[in-house]
Amino acid sequence: MNYTTPEGRCHAVSRALAGSATVLGGLVLAGWAFDVPMLKAVIPGLATMKPNTAFCFVLGGVALGVRSGPQAWRRVGQLCGALVLVIGLATLAEYVLHLDLGLDALLFRDPHPTPGAPYPERMSEMTALSFASAGGALLFLDSRRAPVAAEILALVGVLVALIALVGYAYGARALYAVAPFSSVALHTALGLAALSLAILCARPDRGMVAVLIGDAAGGAMARRLLPLAVALPLALGWLELEGERIGLYGTSFGTGAYAVSNIVIFSAATLWCAISLSRSDAERLRAERELKRSNEELERFAYVASHDLQEPLRMVGNYVQLLGKRYKGKLDADADDFIGFALDGALRMQRLIEDLLAYARVSSRGAEPAPTDANAALAHALASLKLATDEANAVVTHDPLPVVPADPSQLEHVFLNLIGNALKFRSSERPVIHVTAAPRDSEWLFSVSDNGIGIEAQHFDRIFVIFQRLHGREAYPGTGIGLAIAKRIIERHRGQIWVEARPGQGSTFFFTLPATGRSS
């Protein structure tokens, strides 16, 4: 596992927290099995963690722990999550409908029940609510359809834990005990915090957590303000209470002082963040302007260069040819050869210049992405390639493709290029080319696979560099512009392009396109 990236560290934190929840649950279950009061209630006299609560911690921890395992394990994990959800919901139902489903004392009976408590083994409403949410969060954790659901549900557990822990810290019983005989035990609150945070940290790649650990300005600001938002009111509140308790001041003074210090410190922190944010924003704007200017300059340069280079080149090409036309056979064989080489060079250079111009034009002449039917783009590309396809006796198939935000002619160009390459770099077998697209988070993953000559792994990056070629011009003609233009087009559409291939076993080119356009 990689601990050097924020995502890797997030996963590590998630596993550590899930592990502690499991261990906590296990210890408390042992406490019930062997009647150890210290394990059941931490401090004798405080509320006990109920057997089902402990069991749910074990299940929740296991559900998170086996997530990265093989398929069968993940099934077990899903089952554990579902069980947590069922126990939470059933207990809530017991409270709301005044039922006794017999769930509470299923594992252990309380040997020392609190006098007057109707169900001494039943977890509190708040705990049950937290487990119902946590169970749901575990089930939604890897769902593609409801990426936010897991986070919101996990936050319920964090909130319950926070309320209960603050209740314990401040000695406010009402915060951890909703009704008599039903309170969140101290270690239950800690366990809930651990389990819920573990669920949140389990998917650092999306949602709130992704923003929080991300490089963007939003994440940086949240990382500064959040610790303060949690620690400051807690500390100030505790100070206020203690001051009041030892008789330094009354409630109104204490609350006033609490409010004022909160206002002052938060305002200062917000201003500090605002200053550093606007500074980095100004820098970013400057860099953007600079980039835009240099891009425009590059395009102008490419245009001017291509025009001004072509002028003398035409002279060379035309007159060498005229020389050949008039004096072929009148000089000697060497002269004819030399004329041939000179002409070949001139023609090749013209192609390079034209390609360079085409490369520069990807961004300067590209249309704004609009909803484009990829099926139509592919059909156009295949129509242009009909001759080459027939000549190679190739079979080109495709799955239904989506509508994506793109410049239609540029998307067509990408297909044209990738399929053209698949035809060009074919093996001795009959070419079989397949085009697919599959949804992936907020984007579409396209692939064009062939059974051609393949590519060695060491060249995977090189083939996308302008004018880089892997083969001699004799074997495969071309300047080496195609994939460079495809890459520039895909990157202009905020996607990525790469290849997976093995020599002699065909290649698959992948590219991604956002599923929806920028919402602006």
Add this chain to the structure above:
Amino acid sequence: MTTIPAVPIEILLVEDNPGDVRLTREALKDAKVRNTLHVAMDGVEALAFLRKQGKYAAVPRPDLILLDLNLPKKNGREVLEEIKQDDALSHIPIVILTTSQAELDIVESYRLHANAYVTKPVDLEQFLKVVGSIEEFWLEIVKLSHP
């Protein structure tokens, strides 16, 4: 072939590159249409030729103008604009010759009412073909104006 006029057609080539002038001359040598090629090396000279100013007092009015876009002193676009604004000259068909394939040039030339637009190719055979097509273009024009 009966439409080929007996009088040679007068062509004005506005081109600053001697290489291109020579090539055009070579290509027109083999042309089906009898022609006389006049050359102006820049935009100012071209307009002086067309308006028969100074040393051009005795030159004939051209039947066809081949105009390069990149010229010294006054560029091809300016020349084109001036010709099209001049009632005495605006009827003369103009073919734009240029090295640049940039769409910008094409768009701008059409906006300025050039009659045709031709990119000078690197390949000689293509160049000859281009001159051939200019000839055909000319014959079309003749057919249209003398039915």
